[in-house]
Amino acid sequence: MSEKRFEMVKEHHKNTFEKAKKDGKMDKEFISLCNFLTKSKNYFSASSCAGRITLVGLDMNESKKESAFHRKWHRKVKFGEVREGIEAYDGEVLWFKQEPIIFHLGTNNLVNSKPILVACEKAGVKRSGIKVAKEGKFIIEIVGTHQINLPVRENGETKIDNTYLKYLVTKANQKFVKNQKSLKKLEKEMKKLLK
């Protein structure tokens, strides 16, 4: 029963991954690791983001809606485009975010979950843990720690000046690259432990 569930879930995620890859919707930095997991017997990738820089609109209560992504870049950014995005916002509160790697990886049982936690530890990707633990479906969530979050505009008034924004863009781009490096490390550790 639990093996049957695992086969079904793995097959489902394999198809989703292949489609995303074909449609160019995969972060390219993740493709090699996801290929490796998809081909393995006991693992699959459920969702992945290799880090991104965003402008997110929130109401005063800070409840995010899906429509709240005001701007979203899966790459390094330029001062001008971020400035434009900030000035164009007319909601309540706008946050600038450089978001870390987020990866959901699936496996069939507790025994096969453990090497993943070890790989994360070794790669220095500290926020990782088993989030779903059902017979035949274990999901491990892996979240990087390199991030930036700050409010930049509220009720039509931009709160940071251009000098700081330029500095912020440099820092966010540096962290974006750091995220990709820790992803490479993670891939290396996983390939070592799972082969």
Add this chain to the structure above:
Amino acid sequence: MSEKRFEMVKEHHKNTFEKAKKDGKMDKEFISLCNFLTKSKNYFSASSCAGRITLVGLDMNESKKESAFHRKWHRKVKFGEVREGIEAYDGEVLWFKQEPIIFHLGTNNLVNSKPILVACEKAGVKRSGIKVAKEGKFIIEIVGTHQINLPVRENGETKIDNTYLKYLVTKANQKFVKNQKSLKKLEKEMKKLLK
């Protein structure tokens, strides 16, 4: 064997908790939940922080050392003290952080881990997962999502102005209170599910 290990680990953490409580080193917002877990048969609290506001010094490589806490407040902050802390920093890069709840909770096995994950889900504390999975020692890490992180000073030059810092302090204090509210929710859900 696994039961014996659990008894030992639970006893150890009970003593650490009781000592921290006596020495006034516990975040008071966590005491009621930790008391509840300590008295339960199958759970213990391993470490807890109810959120804090910090100034953290990093080198260019962003490797944090323990000595890197330049200032640390387990309470709401005032503009003046944060400003003073920023100006007094003479290292490489200084970050302002409002950090979320971080809680490590222990139990004896996978079956008893599951209601904890459910309670986190229900309380809206999204980053939670089983981080250690040994016979007789399961550790669940629970991390809140309300946070702020930004670089504020580099090589002796403060990068944000007073107007923005005042705004930032207001936002950080709001999030500090939000963290404590989600902790109360978490406590309620855990008490409901574990009784």
